[in-house]
Amino acid sequence: MPAQLIDGVQLSQQLRAEIAGRAAKLTAAGQQPGLAVILVGEDPASQVYVRNKVKACADVGFHSVLEKYDADLTEAALLARIDALNNDPTIHGILVQMPLPRHINSSKVIEAIATAKDVDGYSVLSAGELVANLPGFRPCTPYGCMKLIESTGVDLRGKHAVVIGRSNTVGKPMALLLLQANATVTICHSATPDLGVYTRQADVVVAAVGRRNTLTADMVKPGAIVIDVGMNRDDAGKLCGDVDFAGVREVASHITPVPGGVGPMTITMLLMNTVESADRVLGKNHERLGQVSGMAPVPGTA
Numbered sequence: 001m002p003a004q005l006i007d008g009v010q011l012s013q014q015l016r017a018e019i020a021g022r023a024a025k026l027t028a029a030g031q032q033p034g035l036a037v038i039l040v041g042e043d044p045a046s047q048v049y050v051r052n053k054v055k056a057c058a059d060v061g062f063h064s065v066l067e068k069y070d071a072d073l074t075e076a077a078l079l080a081r082i083d084a085l086n087n088d089p090t091i092h093g094i095l096v097q098m099p100l101p102r103h104i105n106s107s108k109v110i111e112a113i114a115t116a117k118d119v120d121g122y123s124v125l126s127a128g129e130l131v132a133n134l135p136g137f138r139p140c141t142p143y144g145c146m147k148l149i150e151s152t153g154v155d156l157r158g159k160h161a162v163v164i165g166r167s168n169t170v171g172k173p174m175a176l177l178l179l180q181a182n183a184t185v186t187i188c189h190s191a192t193p194d195l196g197v198y199t200r201q202a203d204v205v206v207a208a209v210g211r212r213n214t215l216t217a218d219m220v221k222p223g224a225i226v227i228d229v230g231m232n233r234d235d236a237g238k239l240c241g242d243v244d245f246a247g248v249r250e251v252a253s254h255i256t257p258v259p260g261g262v263g264p265m266t267i268t269m270l271l272m273n274t275v276e277s278a279d280r281v282l283g284k285n286h287e288r289l290g291q292v293s294g295m296a297p298v299p300g301t302a
């Protein structure tokens with residue numbers, strides 16, 4: 001029997017309805033979630049992604065600002081904008097669309113974003129929070145992969161998960177999230193000599209390499225869950241992932257398609273992080289107010 005499809009569009013819709021409910025409550029309490037999206041340059045794919053992010057914000061009742069700059073924007077000017085947004089109380093999340101033009105140091109830009117507003121989860125501090133199991137923001141793509149796996153109903157405890165790819169934004173955080181869910185995790189990468197030796201032992205495979213046909217049917221254990229993070233083009237120019245979908249579908253128990261799997265979840269988890277950020281601000285404000293109203297009266301004034 002072919003594998004069951006894990007539908008990222010459908011799961012996104014469910015999660016976005018939940019996010020919209022939280023946003024409505026926050027807005028009623030005076031804390032409408034706000035996301036700032038910054039795009040530098042004219043990369044056509046990035047233009048589509050930022051447009052989709054702004055639309056997604058409107059759909060769930062967030063306030064959003066889109067700041068578009070020419071490719072020759074200076075690094076100093078971008079850092080100044082981030083500083084202003086860090087101090088803007090209507091903004092709970094700041095997202096700088098990647099990739100940035102080459103003259104701008106991406107790490108410097110990412111580290112300039114206040115950790116409390118790093119809804120992409122890309123900064124070193126956010127990564128540290130993930131390592132230490134602290135409640136920071138998780139990078140959206142691996143966070144979305146976890147939700148997709150969770151939707152299968154399979155408990156990861158004691159399962160063997162293999163992550164193919166070791167990028168800071170997908171592979172490494174993915175491995176940590178799987179580890180937090182009590183899986184036994186192996187990370188494979190471009191220097192792994194025989195990938196199939198590892199993937200054939202895996203109950204869950206997450207492919208995040210950026211090369212099509214990296215995972216073929218002969219490399220998959222029957223009944224495995226396969227998550228495809230790749231976004232590549234085939235010879236006909238059609239979008240495809242890292243997994244040979246047609247072949248692997250005959251072996252796996254669950255599989256994500258490309259398009260329609262991990263991609264839509266990336267934007268959904270960005271919304272999730274942003275609503276969570278607004279929630280934390282509201283919680284902190286309440287804490288502060290509670291402390292003020294709960295204060296012992298100054299002697300002689302009561």
Ligand SMILES: Nc1nc2c(c(=O)[nH]1)N[C@@H](CN(C=O)c1ccc(C(=O)N[C@@H](CCC(=O)O)C(=O)O)cc1)CN2
Binds near residue numbers: 099140264
């Ligand atoms: N600051 C960030 N930059 C980038 C991120 C990110 O998470 N934060 N991720 C990617 C791009 N990206 C979001 O920004 C993104 C990529 C793909 C999709 C998506 O829905 N893909 C669709 C297919 C789209 C198509 O037809 O071309 C799918 O897989 O179904 C959403 C978001 C790099 N930059």
